[in-house]
Amino acid sequence: MAEILFEFIRQGSYVKVTAIEPETKVEAAVVVPASLSEDEMKFQALNKLRYLLRKLEQS
Secondary structure (H helix, E strand, C coil): CCCCEEEEEEECCEEEEEEEECCCCEEEEEEEECCCCHHHHHHHHHHHHHHHHHHHHHC
């Protein structure tokens, strides 16, 4: 994971954060409260992306 792209879409009091790993084209999306900091939002999305990448490696 050399590079991770993040997309933020605010929807009222929540933000949909998408983390994308361009090499494998795997993406993970989470919905978090808008009150979180941008770093906390990225952390949540990155954790889900890592989880998905681990699952793909195992299968």
